[in-house]
Amino acid sequence: MSRALALLAAALPALAAAGVRPAWGGTLRIGLSGPARAAGEGADPADLLVMRATSAPLLELDARGRLVPGALAEVPAAEADGRVFRLRLRPGLVDAAGRRLGAADLAVRLTSLLSRSPPSPHAFVALPIAGADAVLDGRTHTLSGVQILSATELVITLAFPLPQFPLLLATAPAGLPGAGPFVLAGPALAGAPLRLVRNERHHEGRPFADALELHARDARVAARLLEKGELDLVLRPEALGSRVTALPALTATVAALNPDRLGAGTEPLRRALAAIDRAELALRFVRGPAEPLAAIAPSALGAGAPPPAGPGGTAGAPPPQIVLLADAGAADQRALAERIQVKLFDRGVRVSLDLVDGATGLRGRLAAGDFDVALVPVTVLAPDGALTAGQIAWATRGAAAARRVMTELAAPLEPGAAQAAADRLARELALVPLVASGLRASAGPALEGLVARPDGAIDGGRLWRLGGTAP
Amino acid sequence: MRLALVALAALAAGPARAAPPPAVVTAAVALAAEVGPPPEGRRALLLAVEARAPALALTLETALDAALAARGYAVTPRRGTTEPEGAARAAGQDWLLRVRAGLVPGAGELALVGELIPAWPSFFLQRRPGARAIPPRVVQARAPADPGTLLLGREERPPGAPFAAIRALGRLPGRVLALAIGDPSGGRRPALVAVTPGLVAVLSPDAAPIAVRHAAGQLSPVRDPAAALAIGEFGGGRVALQRAGAPRGEVLALRGDALEPAGTLEAAPLCAGGAGPLFGAFAPGTGVFLDVLTRLVDPAARPRSPRTLYGASAAPRGGPIAFAALGTDLVLALLGPDLAPVEAAAPAAALATGSGFALADLDGDGTAELVASSPTPGAPDRIRILAPLAKAPLLLESPPIEGVILAGAGGDLTGDGLDDAVLAALVTGEDGAPASTLLLVTADPRESP
Numbered sequence: 001m002s003r004a005l006a007l008l009a010a011a012l013p014a015l016a017a018a019g020v021r022p023a024w025g026g027t028l029r030i031g032l033s034g035p036a037r038a039a040g041e042g043a044d045p046a047d048l049l050v051m052r053a054t055s056a057p058l059l060e061l062d063a064r065g066r067l068v069p070g071a072l073a074e075v076p077a078a079e080a081d082g083r084v085f086r087l088r089l090r091p092g093l094v095d096a097a098g099r100r101l102g103a104a105d106l107a108v109r110l111t112s113l114l115s116r117s118p119p120s121p122h123a124f125v126a127l128p129i130a131g132a133d134a135v136l137d138g139r140t141h142t143l144s145g146v147q148i149l150s151a152t153e154l155v156i157t158l159a160f161p162l163p164q165f166p167l168l169l170a171t172a173p174a175g176l177p178g179a180g181p182f183v184l185a186g187p188a189l190a191g192a193p194l195r196l197v198r199n200e201r202h203h204e205g206r207p208f209a210d211a212l213e214l215h216a217r218d219a220r221v222a223a224r225l226l227e228k229g230e231l232d233l234v235l236r237p238e239a240l241g242s243r244v245t246a247l248p249a250l251t252a253t254v255a256a257l258n259p260d261r262l263g264a265g266t267e268p269l270r271r272a273l274a275a276i277d278r279a280e281l282a283l284r285f286v287r288g289p290a291e292p293l294a295a296i297a298p299s300a301l302g303a304g305a306p307p308p309a310g311p312g313g314t315a316g317a318p319p320p321q322i323v324l325l326a327d328a329g330a331a332d333q334r335a336l337a338e339r340i341q342v343k344l345f346d347r348g349v350r351v352s353l354d355l356v357d358g359a360t361g362l363r364g365r366l367a368a369g370d371f372d373v374a375l376v377p378v379t380v381l382a383p384d385g386a387l388t389a390g391q392i393a394w395a396t397r398g399a400a401a402a403r404r405v406m407t408e409l410a411a412p413l414e415p416g417a418a419q420a421a422a423d424r425l426a427r428e429l430a431l432v433p434l435v436a437s438g439l440r441a442s443a444g445p446a447l448e449g450l451v452a453r454p455d456g457a458i459d460g461g462r463l464w465r466l467g468g469t470a471p
Numbered sequence: 472m473r474l475a476l477v478a479l480a481a482l483a484a485g486p487a488r489a490a491p492p493p494a495v496v497t498a499a500v501a502l503a504a505e506v507g508p509p510p511e512g513r514r515a516l517l518l519a520v521e522a523r524a525p526a527l528a529l530t531l532e533t534a535l536d537a538a539l540a541a542r543g544y545a546v547t548p549r550r551g552t553t554e555p556e557g558a559a560r561a562a563g564q565d566w567l568l569r570v571r572a573g574l575v576p577g578a579g580e581l582a583l584v585g586e587l588i589p590a591w592p593s594f595f596l597q598r599r600p601g602a603r604a605i606p607p608r609v610v611q612a613r614a615p616a617d618p619g620t621l622l623l624g625r626e627e628r629p630p631g632a633p634f635a636a637i638r639a640l641g642r643l644p645g646r647v648l649a650l651a652i653g654d655p656s657g658g659r660r661p662a663l664v665a666v667t668p669g670l671v672a673v674l675s676p677d678a679a680p681i682a683v684r685h686a687a688g689q690l691s692p693v694r695d696p697a698a699a700l701a702i703g704e705f706g707g708g709r710v711a712l713q714r715a716g717a718p719r720g721e722v723l724a725l726r727g728d729a730l731e732p733a734g735t736l737e738a739a740p741l742c743a744g745g746a747g748p749l750f751g752a753f754a755p756g757t758g759v760f761l762d763v764l765t766r767l768v769d770p771a772a773r774p775r776s777p778r779t780l781y782g783a784s785a786a787p788r789g790g791p792i793a794f795a796a797l798g799t800d801l802v803l804a805l806l807g808p809d810l811a812p813v814e815a816a817a818p819a820a821a822l823a824t825g826s827g828f829a830l831a832d833l834d835g836d837g838t839a840e841l842v843a844s845s846p847t848p849g850a851p852d853r854i855r856i857l858a859p860l861a862k863a864p865l866l867l868e869s870p871p872i873e874g875v876i877l878a879g880a881g882g883d884l885t886g887d888g889l890d891d892a893v894l895a896a897l898v899t900g901e902d903g904a905p906a907s908t909l910l911l912v913t914a915d916p917r918e919s920p
Contacts, residue, residue, distance in 0.1 A: 019847065019848060019852045019877075021697070021781055022695045024799075205691070205756060206756035461694065466848060467799075468778070
């Protein structure tokens, strides 16, 4: 994953325009693996694309991975050893309807990430803020760590030092809804593309395209439509056409074990899972760009192969029979589960697959502890080791585990020490990192402005069509 | 009185005689004045004129002959290739006046530099035959070049030389959004004006800053910055511009080394050339223009079509192709002085151009060439020179150019009387920030590699 980030800046400018300035106008049609949802609470790449198109991120990441102002007027500096951040919104910020947006709206947004039931996968973004637990538990509707100073200024106090917190402010869920380059044209209808129309009031200016249409298309249909010019961009694992760019492999698939059910068999089973050839999984069972995931904190990784299963735990045999829970609706999860089924059989573990269809079902089963082992895909929001590990811990083990992981990994550590800490945390949380996968951006001949950020985000407001508009 | 009238009538009835190129005559008379009258009756003068343009040398020789004769010299033009001082001594001349002439690059001036060398034998230096009787003198004269003199001073392109030369002129910080070449001061001194997101700069022909004005005022946000720029007569000033996102255009006046506000414009000044200025309008919220092209400021003008335009360029000296407008559909429209379409002989694909382009009559044939960036996205860019009315329009295609060419302008920067073009290539500066390399495209033989 870290290698993918490093390569990204060099690879993507090839799709940027040269010799021709951008043109405004027209509708750009984007093909996706599944239907895009308007609700904005999904966590797969299509959902994040919609969220980023319709909200204004507080901060942005430039091509080199540096934070730059977005809806905030400046990148906040850490105070009090990384526990306090003073946020100042860009003056004159309005949403698509022209309503002025201020510090109160930002406070509401951060609180709303925590106040959903069941909890939103994006709650992780606000989890470090003091008072997050009280909101998560429904005891209050205000975050004690958010103090509004003025119409455009607020102070955020964290529950623990986290100098990387501004990276969370650059994620799509932290953005201000309704202030992105596009707005929803109307409710999503079954079978119809999701249509987003331009927001003339976006703080960066009118987006180049008048509208984006997001279509769910399988690979064969998408390839044909791309060739005919009826799609301008396809975001799918497969490479379609000749203008293909691999996006960063930012979806981490981890195996979460349930010690409550597995008991003493947990550690032997964890070791058996960790012994699976993850490079083979990445190479043969993931359709998109992928690489083996050797740790839950990717920035702590070296460039080498995954570490050995490592010491720890009591020696013993894994349980003879388990149920492997996986989301069949998420990319590659069924293939990975079936391969793990075969590999564990070789080690004397009979695995039956329990496939659910959709992330919501998977999250419900995880929250209820209704699984032996679960494959959990987590689309990483912030390109940072501590935050990635924290997000994986949030998705699999909940708030307390996420806070603990971030607290332990946020402090500067030597690379060796960071990796050892990440490995230890993975063992203690009974997690086995498996593969990191991503999508490919297959562009039509006329699409320009496709620049993915190091966090994998694509700014739909910067996409345009060479040669002008199309009907 | 009657005699005078008769003489006047005879002059009027006779064949019309064109005035000689005034710069040649003016410079010759000025140089003769520098030489002064012949001292001590030493009137015999051998005149040797050298210039890289043979036509200029011959005409100047005639003008100097006349000017020196008027001062009392008996002038003998030098012929042959013998060493001139030896030839003057051998011929018994009193003086050798050796003159070198040329056009000052960028200044539009004819410059003469001469050496007045005594050639008579000195009684006191008989044992040293080569010694000069008195010390020689250097004399010089200059005159603003008129079109006729520029024509005479034009050098032939060396055999085998490409149609035009391309070289870097300088570098500006930031991305150049618009360029114009012209006379921003009204003092007949050509200059280059560049607009970047942060400033407006007036640059000398060698890209040295003359005046810089930093951008001020609040603009509506536009995702890709853009500007319209023209040099011409715009009321109180000669530089007109409008930035995308600005409510109106502004007129600036160059006063000394300062660019000062001189008025506002209710239209975007797209370009100005021999056929006059051309105005347009930004499409709201964008850095491209509506399909509005007017010869006068007309805020009420309606778009001719739903198309949008990257911009327009004017031929600096007019001609059958007075303007060119490039649509965001990458279709280039060639327009006459009355904005009527001009039919190109070549297919549209052959005239495809990127958004950095300029009209410039590089070869002086009266019809502007199109100097264009690559129409195909993807670095590296290339500069192409196209003759739009030719069936095979490609005159030159450059090797790959570093950066992305997004702006251009035409006008005479080298001072040879013919148009040049300057294109701005967006590059990454040494500090990692955007910068623009200014590239001179010229058919001036003095710039030939």
